Amino acid sequence: MIPYGDFTFFYIALALLLPVIVLGLMGRKYIGLNVAVSFIMLVLIFKDPNKNLFGISILSYEMISFVVYILYQLLLIKLYLQVIKKHNTLTNFILIMIAVILPLAVVKVFQSTLFGFGSYQVGEIPIKSIIGFLGISYIMFKSIQILMEIRDRRLEEINSFELIKFLSFFPTISSGPIDRFKRFQKDENKPLTKERYALLLHKALHYIMIGLLYKYILAYWIDQYIILAIDFDTASIWMKIIYMYGYSFYLFFDFAGYSLFAIAFSYLMTIETPPNFNAPFASKNIKDFWNRWHMSLSFWFRDMVYMRIVFFMTKKKVLKDAFMVSNIAFILNFFIMGIWHGLEWHYIAYGLYHGILFVGYGYYEKWRKKNPWKLPPTVVNILAIIITFHFVAFGFLIFSGKLF
Structure with missing residues (x-):
């Protein structure tokens, strides 16, 4: 059973969590009940649907x-x-x-x-x-x-x-x-109160509704009528651009929808799992994008990879130029992220592409300090969002494997 892959998953998970919800609304929590629900759901997620012994599914x-x-x-x-x-x-x-x-x-x-x-x-x-x-x-x-x-x-x-x-x-x-x-x-x-759980339940239901819209309506529609409808290899340049836009929005709605489901079910179990997306296509630059897109992964790589590389290179005095140290750390950080996605050329290229974007934006920031824009701030912000989106969308096209 694929998590959040169909409505059967929701029916079973919500049925198992019903006692947890009832107790929560009473301001009570039993960790053992959460553990039991997790155990049953894991068995259902990993069970082999094609093998049964006397009617019992084999792990x-x-x-x-x-x-x-x-x-x-x-x-x-x-x-x-x-x-x-x-x-x-x-x-x-x-x-x-x-x-x-x-x-x-x-x-x-x-x-x-x-x-x-x-x-x-x-x-x-x-x-x-x-x-x-x-x-x-x-x-x-x-x-x-x-x-x-x-x-x-x-x-x-x-x-x-x-x-x-x-x-x-x-x-x-x-x-x-x-x-x-x-x-x-x-x-x-954290102690549980009726008021706190009622708020968690309200947020969970809200996230589930938005998740259903994202994953089962918007992502499904884009997949059916853009991604599957366009033969990228034989398409014209304009249709390939439409495919790039469609694929970008499909990735967002599909993964953001999944993330909202995961957060919602965490809330039902009184765990306030951190968010994963924050309007990423409204980003004004590539650094802003990675502060909004797949945030838990981005922040993990920032803390566990990027900062560690910077600290190590600074401590060992590999380079005196802090700006170059940061640039090298960005390249390595996103290179590793690309490999994590998979050992295919398009994933590695995707990681390096974003590393190069980070380095390029760093140089742009240094240039802009000496050459500030003379346009109104609103115009600059709109242009920044449009430009950033297109750089990001092209990166997703690389990620799709269609360019390789």
Whole structure:
């Protein structure tokens, strides 16, 4: 069952959450009930619909991989908590990070057509189905964030059960938004009142309604009447431009709709998962765009990749020019983000494209300080939004793979 993929998912999830909602409206919360709902939903998400034994569905390879991976991450985090008490070295940190990232790296290689591994099988089962599962990268993001906080001495002890709940939280399991462990824990431990839950319920229903509009009406219409209707390879240049616009809006409405669903179901479970989108096509520059688009991922990369590269290069005095250090960090940051999407040329090109845009905008900002616009601010803002949108839309066309 694909999360938020059809109305059956909503019916089952809401039915299971009904006791949680009733208790919440009474100002009461039982963590065990949330855990039970998450467990049942995860079983339904990962179960194999094609295999049954005496009428009982058999768990899929993805479910087994999911359980093993959660336990693997738990083991690594617990191990690092012990290691860091005596040996808080960069070498140990790098080794533990390699161990955390390795399973996803293997999955990406076997999912990719770039190296020709995509069709490898064990018997009749693709290798990528044995070692991978829906949402593996988002769990990895959570684990890396925790490990970095441990290295920074901001986390010194972690309860295993609390960690498993955080890593396997079903509303955000497949595609985020990416939450932070301390923020998640704060919501879990926050006292619940009737008034607070009524507000959470109201917001959840509101987000579900907007999500339905985005994903099941607007994204569906664009997919059916623009994306699927245009043969990009034989289309004229004008139809290719229409395709670029359509694909850009399709990505937004489809993913923003999904994100609203994930946030809504989190709210029903009293977890105020952070937002993922904030009117991204109203951005005035590329930096503004990444502060509005897939915000939890963007902020994660900013904090866990970009800032770490800048800090390392500054500490080691790799370069004296802080502006160049920042530019190199931007390129590496988006290059890694591109590889994370997949080991295909169009994903890598997409990441590098945005890294180059960041560098270019940095030079533009320096130039503009010496050469301010003489147009009215309103006109400048409108032009900035239009120009930024077209740079972003072209990037999405690269992302689509249609240019390669």
